[in-house]
């Protein structure tokens with residue numbers, strides 16, 4: 678079974694368990710549920726275009742950094758120009774939690790992407806209840822119909838949708854309502870990173886859609902290459918997180934690459 682299949686199997690059990698404990702009605706009662714959300718499409722216009730990710734570990738890299746707190750890191754990400762922060766909420770494979778979002782929500786004024794594996798409507802209500810602004814839909818885990826229905830639900834909750842694709846086959850998951858399309862440079866089956874593959878796929882996207890280059894951006898040259906090829910946004914996790922002070926690393930990066 679591939680890692681992605683294992684994650685989805687675990688996620689199905691996790692969602693069933695959560696549903697048996699907390700109803701959608703209770704989720705709607707959260708202090709965050711009715712708050713006005715922040716828009717990534719807007720912060721792309723005014724900030725760096727970089728979505729910095731808070732991630733403690735991953736299946737491909739193991740432990741990346743389990744010594745820093747979400748608040749200290751994402752506050753610096755915001756101060757130094759991140760357009761949004763992506764925060765992993767998957768516990769088993771990425772070491773994340775809802776608390777990672779809850780602990781920062783009232784302290785930052787940029788969009789938060791709930792980074793998880795969305796397979797059930799219930800998770801959208803969860804995302805809203807913890808203060809997220811954006812959700813990720815991974816084409817490899819969903820049918821085009823699910824993408825379309827989940828997008829509609831997300832929008833009804835004022836959440837923006839970042840749809841992640843990796844292959845030409847997954848282009849058919851794109852519909853006119855998704856807010857942004859992310860192209861994952863990393864193949865989730867074998868974890869190989871190929872920036873050129875993403876550039877080739879980007880050239881096949883509809884012209885008017887905002888595009889995000891995701892994963893495996895390991896240095897300034899990678900970033901410049903992808904920017905030059907026309908990507909609007911860049912999702913970066915490990916490159917900053919692997920440092921003792923991820924926020925400082927981001928500051929240094931931004932001062933070198935953003936003119």
Ligand SMILES: O=C(O)c1ccccc1NCC(=O)[C@H](O)[C@H](O)COP(=O)(O)O
Nearest residue numbers: 735736737738891892893894913914915
């Ligand atoms: O990164 C993994 O090992 C992974 C494995 C299976 C599913 C998803 C995975 N990664 C999630 C991500 O999308 C990345 O955390 C994100 O794009 C940032 O990537 P990076 O800059 O390489 O940390």
